[in-house]
Amino acid sequence: MKKILLNRDFILFSIILIILIAVGFANPLFVTPKSISDVLTDTSILIILALSQMIVILIRAIDLSVASNLALSGMLISLLSTVHPELPVYYFIALSCVIGTILGVLNGISIAILKVPFIVTTLGTLSIYRGLIYFVSDGKQVYSNEFSEDFLALIHVKFLSLSFLFWLAVVVFIVIYILLNHTRFGRNLYSLGGNPDAAKYIGINENKYIIMAYSLSGFFAGLCGYLWVARYSVASTQIAIGFELTVISACVVGGISVMGGVGTVLGCVLGALLIGLIRNALPAVDISQFWQLAISGAIILLAIIINTKTEQRKEKTIMVEN
């Protein structure tokens, strides 16, 4: 029982519940099923991106280019849809994923083969991908009336009164849960992050895994490219600017250690939910939107301090027992 109470994911879940109850008292409208389902829909893209970022963080790396990747893939398919509105929506989704994956593979090649450190690579591609959007679009926006109906309709499909976005996030959660916990790929990722040298000695090909992790991150960024454009029905050079930091914050709050090899899929989702909840709850309790950034920053700091404190305590107890 004590084990459950001290479990990170459980604590995180409790914090989410407490916030939900507290906000509910201040503004009962916030805890209606309709409003909660809106929060879930609003957080779905963050959940998907946080899960794919987790794969990268597990091997001691970070992908700062996800938001630019998302925006570039989204812009490319939007431009295509204005020229060929007759194409089915699944075609655009697949294409967006393919573009995202290619951009992710480029990151992976630069890191694994050219040996450019991941921070430098993804900082560079963050600018390059973002800059390319201006080139392909001439700096113009694609507005909602320029998309075909089919393109935008899918996002509004509902099942059991929950949105398509939410169910997609659930599917991604299940896929990544299985991938990380029940496949050799996932186990090797954890061991590469936990101890890269040991992992290499037992024959894990580090370069292969780096490229695969980044291509997965790119794949989901591409998927979210479609989702973002369809949800907000606009594609521009500015979409999702700075979102990579929100995604990384979600992972950090969810207990994914940037030192690699530590973190659960459930924790990652809870981290994303907590951040999504706070973003949505602030207006409900009459806190000005201008405070949002400062409060998220404070929460990230608090979360990492608590994370490191608990991790360090564990290390200490091991030393005492010895």
Next chain:
Amino acid sequence: MSLIPDKPPFKLLDILYKKEFILFVVLVSILIINSNISPYFLDLYNLIDSTFLFSEKAIIALTMTFVIIARQIDLSVASIIAVSSVVLGYTTSLGYDTWLVLLLTLLSGALCGAFNGAIITKFAIPSIIVTIGTMSLFRGLAYSFLEDSYYNKFPKLVGKLGGGYLFGYIPYAFLTFILLAFVFAFILHKTSIGKKIYSIGNNPDAAQYTGIAVDKYTFVLFTLNGLFSAIAAIFLSGRLSSVRPNIAFGWELEIITMVVLGGVYIYGGSGSILGVVISIFILGMLSFGLGLLNVPGVGIIIFTGLLLILSIGFPSFVRTLRRKNE
């Protein structure tokens, strides 16, 4: 008995293999190409004025060089600029004396940096994560204080510093950068403080065992980085003569690009001020030249990103190939 010299003998050919030399060649080629393409490039006034575009970032790049050599990174510098600019505008609006306004502005930057340093050293958390957090926190504080309004009144001195020239020729910001570059080069390459910073970057644990107060150095470096962000904030506010919370947005990446392109290893332990200064000129002249050619800002962004990746990727790729052939 053969003696091992503590310094390798000087050879002229060795200079050719130095990173700084390669950077210098790149800079000269950019200057030559630029002056051939545009007749307006080699105009002394134009060249001097073009330094306004990078001097403020360059000032922060100096302390950032120290931070990165010490195996740390600071993503919050642009947000500290926002905080300090808001303090600058606010204290001016309260009618304080110029010297007090400047003092409080500098203090606000140093405090933000010290806050970073305290969390990084006290809780032993990687600086990249801490400064991702404080990047939102500081920028958020500027937003919550200023909301959607702005400041446009600053002391006269600030306006003069931001947009003025010494003897009518040399911009104050550029002059400050050059003077500071000499000071920093001296500290890094000629004093024991510099040696200690290199050894911290090479191996923090070993540095700790040899008696270097690693945490103290880290703390001071981050405080210094905050202070220099505040100095940049004074120049920038004076130049723009208007402060909004989104001031200097995205600068942290440009500043890190300046440092890394200058040959400072992102995982610490190596690099030189000379390299960083040359890389600052490369980036500055590149964007100035592309600007004269009417290439939009995004072209420059893409070019900078490519330059950053290739400048590191190409040499290491060649090294790997050569090792395979052996």
